[in-house]
Amino acid sequence: MTWDMRMRNNMFRRLPVEQATGRLYGGRHRLRVVYRTRDLVVLGLGVMIGSGIFKIAGEQASSTAGPGVLISFLIAGGVCVLAALAFAELSSIIPVAGSAYSFAYVAFGEVWAWVVGWALIMELLLAASVLARVWSLYATQALHDFGVPVPGGLGDVIGQVKGPDVLALGILLLVVLMLATGSRLSLKSLWYMVMAKVIVIGLVIATGLKFFDAGNLTPFVPPARPAPEGDQTVLDAVLGAFGGGTPHVFGVWGLFAAAPTIAFAYIGFDLIATASEETDDAPRKVPRGILTALLTAIVLYAAVAIALVGMVGMDGFAKLNPDKLLLAAAFDEVGAGAMGKIVDVGAVLALTTVILVVVISLTRVVFSMARDGLLPRPLAAMSRYKVPSRATLLAGGAALVMSQTIDVLTLEQLVVIGTLFAFLFVAAAVLALRHAQPDLHRPFRMPAAPLVVLATILAVGWLMLNLKVQTWAYFAVWMAVGIVLYLVYGRRKSQMKLLLDAPPDRPVAAPLAAAPPPGALPPGVVPAGGPGLGEPVPYASGGWDAPRAPEPGGRPGMPESPYPTGRYSTGRQAGGQFARDPYRAPPEDAEGYERDVRRRPSGPYSPGPTGRPADPYALDPEVPDPYAPGPHRYDRYGSGERPYGEQAYPGQGYGDEHEEPPDGGRHRH
Template structure:
């Protein structure tokens, strides 16, 4: 079982056509498309609320530092993703990286964590989209029928808006519509305009006094928010968790990291990107840098506009802040921006989810039919299966309480990607790396430590749910994936049978049989005698095959008389001329009944050019050989093509290359 479960996927096989790798999907993305893809998923509704939430409940004005810390950790992880994406540009992202670096069982674990992250993200964001869409209708005073009011904007149970947005986007992706990419461009540009308006308007009301105290004094944390780190420290030191203060700056970073999650999803588009080893790292790092700048700008505008003591976490914080300074109209613009932002998040998450499911199915760890390609050259089956699961989850589970499950699944993948950089640097230093992590050992180790610290700041309940999910995944792998793995089937397949040797035709009369060796008569073989007419005109007598100068064959053990396998002495020295025949054996190529073959010795006397074309005689009459002492005019001899007596052989009509036309 170990041989199958821990078998690594070779890089060359992961990216080659033999295994169904690159370019099976349609190439549609360029560098700017990848940047838009990253901004589409990283800039969601969180940019309008997360800064206010963390400022009001955890860090105060120092939440600006928390945004920079979370951005720095994600940038370290993005460097590792960039290097591995340049080596293994396939659709599976962290799943494929782990398959190459660690083996199949770890690839399944990471892939299962990615499925959790993306499936929950699509469901959670669809529910949030419904809440914001309902709020926007209310702010714009759009009348809603009574029968519709009870099935939209719901936090749990059936929700028509959440159901409708998921079905619409799944249909667009399953049919390979170009409208999805164009719509993504339009919506990202629109929400960037909204963010620009928010920042510009907020800075108008900026007051430095709202930033003091920049680090509020520490307070006890509310009940129900105990993290793993708090539990460990409480058990060791007896301290209780707190918020604000220096500790609050670091405590807010894990929640903010949730906002930056999404740059890793760009790696899932590698198979659909032209020159992916160079463009994917470039698009990933650029989009993350832009996102960090935008989040910090909104946070500065937020905390500088209103004191955090005046904010109510139960209300939409950014819209409330604009209302407190007299800019009520900004609330409607924020509603529009939030709806557009959440739409792009759902779209990109669904794209990434279907690519991960497609890649795992292609490898056989999930049912292979799911990886089937439709006539639109998109993985429509994977889109329908993954999208259907997201629809069911969004309508049956209270997913809004499971937001941190998205974070832990992503951070878990970050750990493996950072470790994979070190593993491949050690095991495969020969791989071409268009992008290299600077100071890789230090950077990767720092990423692992920082990611582990962020994971410890998640709730204990989140860790419990994650453990249950992973246990279910291990059972599924042992019951199905381990037996159906494509790698296992390829490695366990018997070698192909060698084709049977073709039968040789009987030699012409008078020719000794040829068994493939060059031994002399009486030793199992002999030189084949050419058929009549091959080397000259006239009949040829039946002659015995000449004896080889090497009595036991060219490759036999007697070839070397001093070798350790010499079973008999080398009974005679080979003649000086290896082509000379033994005395008494008629020479089939000599003069006599064989007058003047093209390459025979008789040509020296009968050839009008004295010495023949390839003879050793004087070249005074040979028009093809320039005598260094005699000047002769060049005379072109007409070409004569002799027929093949064993069967005519025609020259190819287009000589000189495989692709000549």
């Protein structure tokens, strides 16, 4: 078996960078360019600043880390910064919609790309469903806090943890329809909502610091204590099996144990890479947008954590109203109840932007995988709105059904494991491409790449080990289903396989015809004084347009033409000939036609008086000058007068001393 045959059947065939970016095969960048650097930052903040900023600090402070939760935020943020550096470098090399999926395709091969893409689909599909449910819970709470009455018939179908929910259905349906129709409102709406929630966060921080008490931060690292049963992680299971220890919370270990859950809040900077094809100058702007958005989110989360913990303290969280959003309940506890309503509005806006960005990213991943043939190719079709509407409707519809039929809130950690799994491949892809293709242009380079990549892999792996054993089991089942789908469909329909299966001797372009001999006209050119209207056009012998015998049934044969049909096709004549060009000049004796007798076939093969090629721009001395004074077609007055003075005709122009045309003239020197 030859190397080519092995590559065609090899699941590890790699996508060339030139094909991934469209520089070789073209046509891959079909999405509209709509994003600038500041739009990418807003996109990142739109997905990273969600409901977590209003509750996650309090939850982890009270259950796992204590007031030292600020350190946990910085640990999780540091791990995400390491991963963001890898995303930034690869986005500068491969600025395409697939993000981690496309990076893995180029660096490791097709089967690994499918695995990463399948994990991304699980992550984003579940995230959209979970967020729609949480949005419904917060919207219902906001209605209650503002005293808006809810009709009795809707009480059982809004704000539900599982089962049918009208609000969750409505928000997903609205976002999907907005994106499927290419609405420009999506980006504008994202800007307004992100700015509104940043203002709300600023008010939360400022108000919280007014009630700040340094005593609430002590002890900063509470003594360790055994963890509650039922939340065993993989790391706990491993340590218990080999060391006989039990998992703990608080203490130094609690600071690290809270980091994986906090990392869920930062997830979303990687989604900026899915907008690469829609960004102007993506190799430079996408890395800048990723890092700016992530660092901004880390600062905002840390500030909210300081304000919240300093306002309530670790022991104060147990006294808060469990029926309200944790941050809103904290403001009620200190006597700032009005801020609770503002927090409700901020939480609803925050979740709306997260849902919008997640659905955008989900459709771009599906679009990219379908474009490569690993998913059905029709999903990569662009609608008349210049967006992948089919991918949007399918992905959004799947999220909508999942949100209404599955208890998705119990599967929240699957979103985290899918993201961290992609982070591992992206970090490793940096080293793989530096080794395999060191000469690639990298507008952004990860500093100290070998050491930073190794640190990223270890840190991300450690976060994954801190996820529940049940989460790993569900993830294994999802990936097994994905491998089966790839073997059944994706491997056979892959565009890379079809490209490699193409015959190697297939011509990429038609061969050029030999030049005609001197003195002869090119095929299909009618000489001056040649056939008139209604006469057959002569054909060059042996060409594609040579006449054929009539087909059976009396219909004349038709030559194979590169332009046989179309809006301006002129039909065919008997004997297999095409009809005359309707725009060719008629003969001199045609009624009502004034022929410009100076026109001759021009070009290097124009016949001259001696049969040799003549100067294509030379004037025929036997033909009278049509610009000379006297009655001719250019003389309006029939008396030899030039209408606008002696300089009125081509080649002479209007000088300063000459009169302008009455209408000013359109084409003036």
